[in-house]
Amino acid sequence: xxxxxxxxxxxxxxxxxxxxxxxxxxxxxxxxxxxxxxxxxxxxxxxxxxxxxxxxxxxxxxxxxxxxxxxxxxxxxxxxxxxxxxxxxxxxxxxxxxxxxxxxxxxxxxxxxxxxxxxxxxxxxxxxxxxxxxxxxxxxxxxxxxxxxxxxxxxxxxxxxxxxxxxxxxxxxxxxxxxxxxxxxxxxxxxxxxxxxxxxxxxxxxxxxxxxxxxxxxxxxxxxxxxxxxxxxxxxxxxxxxxxxxxxxxxxxxxxxxxxxxxxxxxxxxxxxxxxxxxxxxxxxxxxxxxxxxxxxxx
Amino acid sequence: xxxxxxxxxxxxxxxxxxxxxxxxxxxxxxxxxxxxxxxxxxxxxxxxxxxxxxxxxxxxxxxxxxxxxxxxxxxxxxxxxxxxxxxxxxxxxxxxxxxxxxxxxxxxxxxxxxxxxxxxxxxxxxxxxxxxxxxxxxxxxxxxxxxxxxxxxxxxxxxxxxxxxxxxxxxxxxxxxxxxxxxxxxxxxxxxxxxxxxxxxxxxxxxxxxxxxxxxxxxxxxxxxxxxxxxxxxxxxxxxxxxxxxxxxxxxxxxxxxxxxxxxxxxxxxxxxxxxxxxxxxxxxxxxxxxxxxxxxxxxxxxxxxxxxxxxxxxxxxxxxxxxxxxxxxxxxxxxxxxxxxxxxxxxxxxxxxxxxx
Ligand SMILES: Nc1ncnc2c1ncn2[C@@H]1O[C@H](COP(=O)(O)OP(=O)(O)O)[C@@H](O)[C@H]1O
Ligand SMILES: [Mg+2]
Numbered sequence: 001x002x003x004x005x006x007x008x009x010x011x012x013x014x015x016x017x018x019x020x021x022x023x024x025x026x027x028x029x030x031x032x033x034x035x036x037x038x039x040x041x042x043x044x045x046x047x048x049x050x051x052x053x054x055x056x057x058x059x060x061x062x063x064x065x066x067x068x069x070x071x072x073x074x075x076x077x078x079x080x081x082x083x084x085x086x087x088x089x090x091x092x093x094x095x096x097x098x099x100x101x102x103x104x105x106x107x108x109x110x111x112x113x114x115x116x117x118x119x120x121x122x123x124x125x126x127x128x129x130x131x132x133x134x135x136x137x138x139x140x141x142x143x144x145x146x147x148x149x150x151x152x153x154x155x156x157x158x159x160x161x162x163x164x165x166x167x168x169x170x171x172x173x174x175x176x177x178x179x180x181x182x183x184x185x186x187x188x189x190x191x192x193x194x195x196x197x198x199x200x201x202x203x204x205x206x207x208x209x210x211x212x213x214x215x216x217x218x219x220x221x222x223x224x225x226x227x228x229x230x231x232x233x234x235x236x237x238x239x240x241x242x243x244x245x246x247x248x249x250x251x252x253x254x255x256x257x258x259x260x261x262x263x264x265x266x267x268x269x270x271x272x273x274x275x276x277x278x279x280x281x282x283x284x285x286x287x288x289x290x291x292x293x294x295x296x297x298x299x
Numbered sequence: 300x301x302x303x304x305x306x307x308x309x310x311x312x313x314x315x316x317x318x319x320x321x322x323x324x325x326x327x328x329x330x331x332x333x334x335x336x337x338x339x340x341x342x343x344x345x346x347x348x349x350x351x352x353x354x355x356x357x358x359x360x361x362x363x364x365x366x367x368x369x370x371x372x373x374x375x376x377x378x379x380x381x382x383x384x385x386x387x388x389x390x391x392x393x394x395x396x397x398x399x400x401x402x403x404x405x406x407x408x409x410x411x412x413x414x415x416x417x418x419x420x421x422x423x424x425x426x427x428x429x430x431x432x433x434x435x436x437x438x439x440x441x442x443x444x445x446x447x448x449x450x451x452x453x454x455x456x457x458x459x460x461x462x463x464x465x466x467x468x469x470x471x472x473x474x475x476x477x478x479x480x481x482x483x484x485x486x487x488x489x490x491x492x493x494x495x496x497x498x499x500x501x502x503x504x505x506x507x508x509x510x511x512x513x514x515x516x517x518x519x520x521x522x523x524x525x526x527x528x529x530x531x532x533x534x535x536x537x538x539x540x541x542x543x544x545x546x547x548x549x550x551x552x553x554x555x556x557x558x559x560x561x562x563x564x565x566x567x568x569x570x571x572x573x574x575x576x577x578x579x580x581x582x583x584x585x586x587x588x589x590x591x592x593x594x595x596x597x598x599x600x601x602x603x604x605x606x607x608x609x610x611x612x613x614x615x616x617x618x619x620x621x622x623x624x625x626x627x628x629x630x631x632x633x634x635x636x637x638x639x640x641x642x643x644x645x646x647x648x649x650x651x652x653x654x655x656x657x
Binding site (some may be wrong): 081082083100101102103104105106107109111113115116117118126127130131158159160174175178184 | 517518520521522523524525526527528531535536539540542614615616
C-alpha cells in the first residue's frame with residue numbers, strides 16, 4: 001500500500017471546501033431515515049440486507065453509492081425508486097414520502113431496458129406521454145433530447161440496431177426527458193467496455209453540468225465513483241450499513257488527467273481500504289509457474 | 300498439432316450458402332418423391348399384385364381386376380392343366396398406392412370433376428367449407444382466449460381464479476364433447492365450430508398466459524419509473540413486448556385447429572375435406588384421397604409461410620433466424636422494407652426518406 005499518500009481530507013482546497021459548504025445549504029431533494037430491508041430466506045430466518053440507512057441528497061448533488069458486491073446497493077436504489085418497499089424507515093422526496101415508482105424519479109438500469117419495439121425517438125417519448133404530454137409536444141421534446149445526446153440521426157432506429165453505449169445514452173435521455181427531480185442510476189455503465197465507459201462518464205458529467213438534476217449513482221467501481229461524485233456513500237456488506245460518507249476533494253469540472261493527481265489517488269486509496277473485505281488466508285493463493293517450453297535460453 | 304479440417308457443408312452450426320440451402324430445400328422434397336417414383340414405376344421393387352389385362356378362359360377374373368400374385372399364378376396353373384387359355388397381366392401396386400402421375404392428375408381433376416350425386420359439394424366447395432370452419436372456430440376461441448390469457452398473465456388474481464379450472468379442462472380430449480355439441484347445437488356447422496373452439500381455447504388460454512408472464516420484468520420496471528399507469532404498462536409495454544411470441548403461439552395453435560377439423564367434420568352431417576376424403580376412399584379413388592391430403596398440407600404450409608412473413612412486417616424489431624420457407628415467402632410476397640412502410644406513420648416515412656436521400 002502506498003503510505004506516502006496523506007489523508008484525503010487534508011487535501012481539500014479552500015475552493016472545494018467552499019463548494020461543499022454551499023452544497024449542504026441547498027435544499028434537500030431526497031432523504032432516507034432509518035431504512036431497513038429484510039428478505040425472507042429459505043431457512044425461514046430473515047436476511048437483513050440494509051440496516052439503518054439514513055442520508056440526504058441536496059439539489060444538483062452527484063452522490064455515489066459504493067460497496068462490495070451483494071451489499072445491497074441495488075436494493076437500496078430500487079427502494080428509492082419505489083420498485084421495492086423498505087421493511088421499515090422513511091424515504092422522502094421533497095419532504096413527501098415515496099410509496100410507488102413515479103416519473104419524478106427517473107432510473108437507468110445496468111441491463112439495457114429500452115423498449116425494443118419502439119424506435120429511439122418513441123422510447124424517449126414514452127415517459128413524456130406517460131406524464132400526459134400530447135404526441136406532438138412529446139415528439140419535439142424527444143427530438144431535442146436526442147440532439148443533446150448527439151443521437152438525432154438515430155431517431156428512427158430500433159434499439160437493437162444501436163451499440164450498448166448508444167442504448168445507455170438513449171436510456172439516460174429517456175429518464176431525463178420527463179424532467180425528474182432525481183436521476184437514479186444502478187451501475188449504468190457496468191456492461192460497457194472500458195473505453196466506452198470512460199466516454200459515457202464524461203458525457204454524463206457534461207449533461208449533469210447543463211441541467212438541474214440530482215443524481216444518485218450506484219457503482220462498485222472506485223475510479224468511477226471518485227471521478228464522478230461530489231460525495232460517496234460507502235456501504236459495508238452483511239448487513240449493508242453506511243460505513244462512511246466521503247467528500248471528494250476534487251474541483252469541478254472534472255478532467256481525466258485528475259485520475260493521476262494525489263487528491264484522486266488518496267481518496268481512492270481511502271475508500272479502497274474501507275470497502276475491501278479483509279483478506280482470508282485461503283484466498284491468498286500462490287502461483288506456481290511451471291516452465292513448459294523447455295527452451296530456457298529464450299527466458 | 301491441431302489440423303484444420305475442411306468439413307465443407309457439415310460444419311457445426313455454420314450457415315450454409317443460399318445456393319446450398321435452396322438445393323437442400325429441393326432435395327428434401329425430391330428425395331421422398333424419388334422413393335415414391337421408384338416404388339411406383341420400377342416393377343420388381345414392390346408391386347405385390349397383378350392387374351389382369353386378358354382374363355383368358357378364367358371365369359373367376361375379369362380384365363382390370365387386381366389380384367394377389369400367388370392367386371394369379373395358382374389360377375393360371377389350373378387353367379394350364381385344364382388346357383384353357385391362361386390369363387395375362389402386369390404387376391401392379393395396390394389401389395391405395397397410386398403412382399405420382401395419377402395423384403398429380405387428380406390434383407387438377409379433383410377440382411374439375413363434378414360431384415357424383417346432385418347436391419353434393421364440389422372439391423373446392425369442400426375446401427372452402429373446411430377453411431371457414433377452422434377460421435370461425437379459431438377466431439371465436441381467440442376472441443376469448445387471448446384477452447383472458449393476457450389478463451391471467453398480468454394479474455395474479457385472474458391467474459389464480461381462472462387457470463386452475465382451464466388446466467383441468469385441458470385434459471379432456473375435445474372429441475369427447477362431440478355428441479354433447481350435436482345435442483346442444485344441432486347437426487350443421489355449429490357443433491363443428493364448437494369442437495374446434497374446445498380443442499383450441501383450453502390450450503390457447505394457458506399458452507397466452509404463460510407467454511404474457513414471460514414479459515421482461517425489467518421493461519415493466521423501466522416503464523414504472525417513467526410514470527406509466529397500470530393501463531399504459533399493460534397496453535404499451537406488456538402486450539407489445541410479448542406480441543411477437545403471442546403471434547408465434549397463434550401460428551402453432553392454428554395448426555392444432557386444423558387437426559381438430561378432421562374430428563369436427565365427421566360430427567353431425569359430415570362435410571368439408573374430410574367428407575371428400577371419406578367419399579373418395581369409398582369409391583376407392585385413392586389418387587383423389589392423396590390429392591386432398593396434399594392440398595390440406597399445402598394450405599397449411601402456405602398459410603404458415605404467409606403468417607411468418609406477415610409477422611416480420613408487423614414486428615420489424617424482431618430479427619431472428621430466417622427459416623428457408625420464410626425466405627421463400629419473402630421472395631413471393633416481397634422484402635420487409637417494401638411492405639413495412641404501411642405501419643410507419645406519414646411523419647416517420649418522411650424522415651426515413653430524408654435519411655435515405657441524405
Ligand atoms: N428479491 C430478493 N429476494 C431475496 N433476496 C434478495 C432479493 N434481492 C436481493 N436479495 C439479496 O440482497 C442482497 C443484496 O443484493 P443487491 O442489492 O443486488 O446487492 P448489490 O447490488 O450491492 O450487488 C444479496 O445478498 C441478495 O441475495
Ligand atoms: Mg447490483
